Amino acid sequence: MEPIQYRPACDAKASPREDRIHLACLACGRTEEFASPLFAVLKVEIARQSGYDVHAVRLEVSGHCRACRMRPSATQH
Numbered sequence: 001m002e003p004i005q006y007r008p009a010c011d012a013k014a015s016p017r018e019d020r021i022h023l024a025c026l027a028c029g030r031t032e033e034f035a036s037p038l039f040a041v042l043k044v045e046i047a048r049q050s051g052y053d054v055h056a057v058r059l060e061v062s063g064h065c066r067a068c069r070m071r072p073s074a075t076q077h
């Protein structure tokens with residue numbers, strides 16, 4: 001029986017950009033990422049309430065992008 005292999009070094013080198021919100025436009029399909037210092041606050045709160053050692057936070061948001069919102073008919077489906 002081999003010991004379980006952990007790979008903490010791999011995760012430690014991960015990009016700090018791992019914390020992000022993924023925005024997806026329902027009209028044109030455009031996607032973009034949004035970063036916020038609020039992720040740090042959110043991670044502390046999640047860790048405090050759940051007991052998790054939180055490494056990354058990812059959120060997905062769908063809606064209509066700025067360009068599509070400017071078009072009168074974009075949000076009328």
Ligand SMILES: [Zn+2]
Nearest residue numbers: 025028065068
């Ligand atoms: Zn759009």
